[in-house]
Amino acid sequence: MDVRKYGSGNSGATNSLRVLGKKAGAIVLIIDMLKGWLAVGIVCLSSYPSGSAQRTHLEVALACSAIVGHIFPIYAGFRGGKGVATSMGIIIAFSPIVALFCLLVFAVVFLIFHYVSVASMIAVISFPVWMIIMSKMHYHWIVAFSIFLPLLVIFMHRKNIARLIKKQESKIQLFK
Numbered sequence: 139m140d141v142r143k144y145g146s147g148n149s150g151a152t153n154s155l156r157v158l159g160k161k162a163g164a165i166v167l168i169i170d171m172l173k174g175w176l177a178v179g180i181v182c183l184s185s186y187p188s189g190s191a192q193r194t195h196l197e198v199a200l201a202c203s204a205i206v207g208h209i210f211p212i213y214a215g216f217r218g219g220k221g222v223a224t225s226m227g228i229i230i231a232f233s234p235i236v237a238l239f240c241l242l243v244f245a246v247v248f249l250i251f252h253y254v255s256v257a258s259m260i261a262v263i264s265f266p267v268w269m270i271i272m273s274k275m276h277y278h279w280i281v282a283f284s285i286f287l288p289l290l291v292i293f294m295h296r297k298n299i300a301r302l303i304k305k306q307e308s309k310i311q312l313f314k
Contacts, residue, residue, distance in 0.1 A: 142217055150219025152254045155310070167223050170208065174227025177204035191277055198279040201228045205287065209294060220294040222258040225287055229265060236268040252309040255298035262291045
């Protein structure tokens with residue numbers, strides 16, 4: 139089944155959850171996160187030393203490739219997901235502690251409002267804040283990426299934002 143023909147029209151975890159159920163949604167979530175984590179994590183196979191400018195630049199380049207490839211996949215007519223789960227995989231690869239704080243932000247916002255879109259946007263907006271607080275952002279590329287990622291994810295949620303304004307956005311109750 140092509141989930142892009144149903145629900146929101148996206149191929150991401152949230153639409154898969156809504157259209158196909160919790161099991162399928164969890165599988166898509168894990169695969170999308172792995173996509174982002176592996177793209178950045180593969181840099182450990184390079185000869186660049188950890189923390190070096192060259193390694194950081196390569197990580198950022200691969201992170202950009204993963205997120206853009208997820209949102210605009212060539213094989214699916216440039217219609218992919220919104221990039222949230224892939225972003226989380228990328229963030230885990232950059233800094234597991236920052237990822238934990240972003241996940242906590244997501245969980246708190248989701249438990250309060252029950253909107254995946256709102257929780258996703260606020261969590262990704264918190265990414266550069268946590269990166270500044272928790273890590274040493276020595277390189278301008280990581281700073282630029284930490285700003286680019288939330289802007290891209292928010293842009294991808296523009297229809298959700300319109301539905302939120304019109305009070306037409308769907309809530310998700312995970313613990314019914």
